[in-house]
Amino acid sequence: MRTSTSGAALLIVFVLMLVLAALGAALLSQLVGGAKSAASVVDWQKALWVAEGGVNRGIKAIRDDGGAAAQTTSPAANGYCSLAYVEGGYGGSGIGYSGASGSNYDRAAFHGTSWSSSTVYYATLNSVVNANVTIWNFQQAVNLIGSRLRNIEIVCRAIKDKSGGTDPVIQLQYSLNGGGSWSNAGAATGVSATSWLAGSYLYATVPLPANPWQYVMNNNFRIRALRTNAGDRKCYIDWLALRLTTEVDAPTEPWSTGSYASFPLALGTGSIRSILISDESGKIHLNYASQTLLQRLMEYDGIASGTAATLAAAIVSYRGAHWFTTIQELKLVTGMTQAYYDLIDQDVTVYPWVNTLVTMPAGSRSPVNINTAGRNSLRAVIRTGITDIADVDSLADAIITQRATTPFTHMFSTYHTQAATRDNGCLAGFLENQAYLDATQRNQIRDAADGSSYNTTLTGNWTAVAGTGTEFCYYSNAFMVLSQGISGSATRAVAAVYGERYDYTAYSVLTGGTLRPIAFIGQASPRGCWTLPTPIP
């Protein structure tokens, strides 16, 4: 009987082949996976650095926003623009100075009457070397503290008493130590005009320190017009003042509109899919907002009033022991659920600047940029000032409409109560235009919102008072930049916080601080996260 063993070899070979095929398939799979992995490593890294490039482009757009003329306000030397105008006080007693006492102390520091008037007040520098007029006390410039100070100029209008003779030579100077020593600002200039014309203005820029506000706000900062030659002609000065150029951040600027680039933006073999820049100063600061403000914000964000009150109290309690360094820490607050967190996370922050000048409602505050704040943040701030819900909404909407074309630049102006001369960037003037608000409401909003800590009477005369609320400002010093990079099949995101580095405790314009105009406070890192600024003590 024949045993059926024939063909076994083929069978064995087939089995072996099956095994080997399986092995081969596994290897092939490994091969394909490995190849993909290799490509992925490359694309992963490329996408990351493309995204990093996107962050740097976003930061560049923020840095360049000074190129947008609309957001730069320049005080006019002739006083028509009250924003520009910083009144000095208490004239000095330099050699040859006259008209420096009594009610005439401000003759050279304030162009008190229309210069087309027949009466022109001026100080006189006699025809001797070192005759001078000195002024200081520029603290009313605090009206502008919610904006970024970009330039300080000394403005002087001078003429000689009659034609011919030797022109008086004027050197504009400034002192940082109360007149102990003086530095020249610009070059000495001969005064040849004999009538009060625009051409008789002298300008000189003061070199900016790290914290320019410490110049302006410190009584040891003084300016003077110094006569450097003797001669046979007196010099009249009817104006010696500071001209401040300030800057705001608004949604009309390229960093906000995105007009600086179109996406996707090719970069090497990859592309930047998007760059998103959000203004952190348009949000409510978790470490500085009052409990009431936090509550109002949460209410407007959709949390029931009772819960919002409880959560606001819990946040205030939490930050008493744990300074918020990220908004994610909100989840550690008692009662804060993911659902609540998701409602408010777009409206809160931990990064922006802090105004330590204010004392009400409870110490230092971090103002909200009225030009970029979200609707709910605006409503929350306004709601801390007035109680009429409909008016709150109307005002928030009016602010949003106004800033889309004309950003707010400051709080008060000399003319804010006069409709004909009201300038559009003035918040107080804007409030005057809102007919649905009564005078009491306007005052309440001003008290709640004035970032300067100063108050004013409605007549436009400056009156310094103990600090009020400070919930609004006009510029930003912290931005979140988020960029997505694409390479092949990989997409990576990198985020950075960019803005001004500041010393939280030293940021006092009265005592001097270490504010740097623009610096880096966040680290755009390959890990797609950012390092935090130095914790606030």
Place this chain on the structure above:
Amino acid sequence: MHGGRRHASAFTLVEIMLAAGLLAFATAGIIACFVAALKVYSSTKARQALAGEASLALTVMGDDVRFASGVGVPAGGYALEFTTSRYDGADRPYRYMLYSAANPPPNPPFTAESYSLIMVPVPTPSVPPDYSAARVIARNVGPPTPATPIFSLMSTPTPPPPPTPSRAPGPPLVGVQMTFAGDGESYTIRTDMGPRN
């Protein structure tokens, strides 16, 4: 006795040849797969090494540029010059440049296949460059070509004309494109860096 012969059949020649052929084919396939897998492994390893090197180099450069002032790129885009106080506290000019012992500076022309990216103090007439003491940022960097410079300064917006006062635009961004090559692999990476202070 023949009647009880068992038909113990052997493999036929055809069977053996067929089996051997199939086995050889399968084995060859497997070996090919192995070889390819080894190549992929080697390639992946090389790419990962290059990616790591590129990442490190770009991180270091990015930090330097971030805190630098006076950033400049000589014509040709083969070097980057900047001033920083990061290293010894005093503002000093430094230069990123390519260096190869086989094609020492001055360059261009770049004739070597691979260079190191180094950082050196900008030499002065009295202080010649000491390349042996240079800080090596990366190795295996491919040479630039006129079409693909390593460094480029990006344009910056024009500020509005006077008398409108405005902040001058910030310093320009530095475009960086480097090709890293080694172990048969090459890896080109592109990013932008910017001074942030």
